[in-house]
Amino acid sequence: MSSFGHFFRVTTAGESHGRSVSCIIENCPPNLALSEADIQPQLDRRRPGQSAITTPRNEKDQVTIHSGTEAGRTLGTPLLLTVPNEDQRPKDYGDQTIDLYPRPSHADWTYLEKYGVKASSGGGRSSARETIARVAAGAVAEKWLRETYGVEIVAFVTSVGDIKLFGDADAMSADPAFLSLADSITRADVDGFLPVRCPHADASRRMEARIAELRDAHDSTGGSVTCVIRHAPSGLGEPCFDKLEAVLAHAMLSIPAVKGFEIGSGFRGAEMNGSRHNDPFVAAPSVPAAAAMLGIPRSRLQTKTNNSGGIQGGISNGMPIFFRLAFKPPATISQDQTTARYDAAGEGVLAAKGRHDPCVVPRAVPIVEGMAALVIADAVMAQHARQMGIHMAKPPGS
Amino acid sequence: MSSFGHFFRVTTAGESHGRSVSCIIENCPPNLALSEADIQPQLDRRRPGQSAITTPRNEKDQVTIHSGTEAGRTLGTPLLLTVPNEDQRPKDYGDQTIDLYPRPSHADWTYLEKYGVKASSGGGRSSARETIARVAAGAVAEKWLRETYGVEIVAFVTSVGDIKLFGDADAMSADPAFLSLADSITRADVDGFLPVRCPHADASRRMEARIAELRDAHDSTGGSVTCVIRHAPSGLGEPCFDKLEAVLAHAMLSIPAVKGFEIGSGFRGAEMNGSRHNDPFVAAPSVPAAAAMLGIPRSRLQTKTNNSGGIQGGISNGMPIFFRLAFKPPATISQDQTTARYDAAGEGVLAAKGRHDPCVVPRAVPIVEGMAALVIADAVMAQHARQMGIHMAKPPGS
Amino acid sequence: MSSFGHFFRVTTAGESHGRSVSCIIENCPPNLALSEADIQPQLDRRRPGQSAITTPRNEKDQVTIHSGTEAGRTLGTPLLLTVPNEDQRPKDYGDQTIDLYPRPSHADWTYLEKYGVKASSGGGRSSARETIARVAAGAVAEKWLRETYGVEIVAFVTSVGDIKLFGDADAMSADPAFLSLADSITRADVDGFLPVRCPHADASRRMEARIAELRDAHDSTGGSVTCVIRHAPSGLGEPCFDKLEAVLAHAMLSIPAVKGFEIGSGFRGAEMNGSRHNDPFVAAPSVPAAAAMLGIPRSRLQTKTNNSGGIQGGISNGMPIFFRLAFKPPATISQDQTTARYDAAGEGVLAAKGRHDPCVVPRAVPIVEGMAALVIADAVMAQHARQMGIHMAKPPGS
């Protein structure tokens, strides 16, 4: 479906070559101060043309709020956000070979298999342009979460090709360098390392060089993004199918090019023993009364270690939530490729063309943050529906 | 939520200590031959007590179909499947310290935070017993898929702790040993390597020894499971949010103890260049006419390599779909653990007790298969809703 | 679908001839005192065999809670409620002509058209027995609403055939006799007029006589039921598609045999002028502080008249909500009927048989109440999701 979320629900529309990329947000809480200026910064972080290592297309991507606000406040009614496509005409993305051959590892072929219709070159809904709507909607979710609960969501690049910010001999949840970064990193910190958005001077420089080298070699590379969510209330997640990590995984794997997701100890956690992996509880520092007023109580306990990645039994425990995503290398490369024809009548050569990022992870950062915000906002509203804070039982054992 | 799927929709109920673990399946296609005998084998593969390295609790887990069938055929109406809990009384899972301390890395604390109610020891809906309903529902989905499209779903253990069936220096999609296994492995093959279900004699023996050693050391270990889906039709998956890999990730991360998911080239794919990662198309062998009659056409093309893992642009392309899951070590270990009290009034020692698996991956195999079947069945019905096969356009370029 | 509601969500299963009629309730708020004794009374009011004018089948319809509670309190996890069918074998509901002819105005034919499978005689999911699950789930919803907001839901019979409790020359909202009854009537009052449940001695006697007469004439009759919901908080309903009256209409028309729904002034309201129909506002009596604590504020205003039926712009305004339902006469009559064969090869005579109510409205009363409770409970949770009471703006003009 093109909708995400049960309560804070986002429905998107828009091909890369239609008039606009847009979304409707249903059930955004009323009375939130909101204008285009709250949304535009994340769109600017996503847009192409930010540096020499991203695609040279320079799209402005200006968002307009069509409905759902008045006098700078949300009404509780649906928000329509649109971002016009500057040049709507289906473009020539290559020579005519693109009409004869489905591009390898693109969605040309599977969209045709699914819908029985061949859309113009450029990729339609599988285009990265579709992610504009996610970023816009995520910015709204995030503003509400930040103002209501102080939630902070920060993503950053942790690898480009085989150049890695952290080693992967052990789980990220067991790496003191990662944990320290996770506790404090801000978006300003991340954007201090443009264009790559890897918060480490040396790694960032090496990554930038690698991307430039692949661009010149008409090739592309994959990479990874790590995301931290701080100050999410405890109690979020709707087991047994909508565990918080399950919905996060759903959200993240729906981002184009993502091939892997791990949370907390992740794949390396599968190599650990339980006696090391278990996170003992300790008392939490006291919680400000203001936060408790907002309907979801803050946890009295926290954990000493955080191999759980902030989620236990599918429910947030109040600790930082962190996860890592693998992005495959972009399928568009400026090299000739031998592949089969649409009609299966033989093979031939798809000519090189098109202007695309040799590596998507720097621009993926705000997309990951946006999807994370949508997941958390929806989970908060689901927990609100139970009206917790009113019916809360006393702690057992007290 | 406790529901999964939009059309082939499963809703589950049942704590480990209630009367039963159950599910209702809505919209199972009518006229499918179905009896308890179609469901029981997968429940038997999931149930505890299968060997010396699994938990010694011996539950029978007999399924009963309450509704939705008549004369051995589905009616199209909801199926209620129930599996009684043999001993319904809340048990003593430890000494009384379990009433004072939330168990580390269990869901005791987060369930209390979420619902404000402390359920009896044993873990309620976060218990592995909840997965019975998934396995039962999955067996129904799978039968329909197998009879209608010839879909085959096979999962198997690929690692226990740091003992791995395949190395992870490269992506599984680039490993000829894995690809060869993926093309042909059957459940009978997998069960030829009981109790571990790792289809390699030597690796399996070493894994079994490791699990036994940890059991004796009162510890536990994580592991990984890999799953292959063969003969899924092309065209499955509902972008842009319900891409097939996104829904698979959602399904898999909703399984207790799963901390990571990767599809196709996965995390190692993030280290590849695009020129290597792209999967060129080739003509597919011809498709039997019978399959084409069933409403979703088989693809005329296939890919030479399969770094995509059978999914491109969020839509299946007809190639084998494969993914790998990381399972954390079980949190229940027979060691004393120091942790905070429920009331945050201090720390103390949670006494060791309980009988649990030192490693869950052997029994997770049918759970993974079941969830995979639910995802594919729902995706097939969604694609049916468009009534493809009727409105299919002619191939472009022909 | 066999599910109803977004948050307080009920999924039902069970044919008249399977093992049980059951439902799973998702997201019932935790910590609600709940046992079978809270549910059984409404099932007893629904069950057949209550009097000489209802069907002589004597079913016990005992409900069991399988999951979701512990120590008499809800856990917040799914509740499975089951009511066994006492005699599970498909019965002979007539002579063999029932295998040749679809029964007129029954669902035999349309179920076959939809599912392609002919279920045993008796009607499967279209049987009135399916409504057991609605009544059971509704009783749970209602208990929560009553304890949390003091909501009262009372339905009663307002006509049998052309015998009417109130005339229909004018809208019920304009009838002082109705309005007075609506303000105060209780279920005990209604059950003081058994077996018909029409709260007026003379009308009730005449209705009973009419039903008895039709029973003896091997015929049946329709009737109407009116339902009042008192003390529902203001602010319920989710425009623009899930207006409260729209969801009530959905719920009510999903009850077997319902052919019409009108709310507030209803069909007669269509004959009024606006100057008469408009409901002026007046100040409301002051609201107890306790109610305000429960998360949805009580309205400071009420209306002088109530042609709106308690809902304006699709949202409850705090006034009593009332609506009326038309039930068609039962299709099962003990007369021979000439009709076409299943195979369309000719007409013939379907022999009279079966034991059924000559009029369903007395037993429909708890079904209507149950569905009303499900609608209101779900609407309350949806409004809770916005966490109103916290973000409430100051009244404009103040």
Added chain:
Amino acid sequence: MSSFGHFFRVTTAGESHGRSVSCIIENCPPNLALSEADIQPQLDRRRPGQSAITTPRNEKDQVTIHSGTEAGRTLGTPLLLTVPNEDQRPKDYGDQTIDLYPRPSHADWTYLEKYGVKASSGGGRSSARETIARVAAGAVAEKWLRETYGVEIVAFVTSVGDIKLFGDADAMSADPAFLSLADSITRADVDGFLPVRCPHADASRRMEARIAELRDAHDSTGGSVTCVIRHAPSGLGEPCFDKLEAVLAHAMLSIPAVKGFEIGSGFRGAEMNGSRHNDPFVAAPSVPAAAAMLGIPRSRLQTKTNNSGGIQGGISNGMPIFFRLAFKPPATISQDQTTARYDAAGEGVLAAKGRHDPCVVPRAVPIVEGMAALVIADAVMAQHARQMGIHMAKPPGS
């Protein structure tokens, strides 16, 4: 929610005073020829300013398709349709008294109760302008239904105040004049009776005079609309909660000002005996082979009478579906009204102002048709999901 439908799903946005009224349609079948010209005619039938008896505001209501089509064909991806609001500034709908008093029987008060935010005068999402999105989406659904199954949907005015096209002494399903009209009436016929759209010369004239009289008296009146759906396939509707009549009722009661819904025999059917009400089956005329190819078979049987209104057991039987709706009189009247202040501090006089229709039913006709089309399209896709036509059993008794 602001979404309607499970598969053919429409999400709307837009207040009367925002930039646009818009909708996103998800899962519209691909390869449907579609342009603005397919949608505009129904918008033109809905728009104000069509005659002296409708509101003199002259809005152009031009629709634009932003996405989801290419080269005049649907792609299967989401369609965004927008209709700009010509004058976006919140207008003065009266003197300042509108800021002090919630308008009687408007949504001013309940929106404030629900969202805690007072939107500008004019009514926001409760405005009739919101229905533009329904009409636009309905026109798309309808085109698909007409081309695929030959479905015809025609609504018309059957009463204005107490002036009625048909008497209501008996059910419409028992009125030969209605049944004859229902079998053949077209939209061209209906529009032959502009401005009232009541297909009877004398009744239409009297209705027009009544509306003009009320307009001059600064008052308003209610009325009724009847809708016929011909050639809907049999097998539509998803019991037990999403029976076709239940979803139709939901759709219709979500239209502003609707207070009642009856289908088939409706409220008068509640006065009938079963022996008269039952609809005997007869063989249907043979069905064109082309229709059978389209995935849902046409019924071999039809009914002699049609008190069922084309739906039995919640499932369409292939006969014409017909229902009637009651619309209340518009709440906006150009008379002073005494009512309470927002702050409940006393009563006063809300001054008369604003330009509105004295009767909404003529313009409601395309809205009713649109919502009917959305219901049927979604039901067809749901039935497609079962892939009927492939698994159809042989007729029993053959």
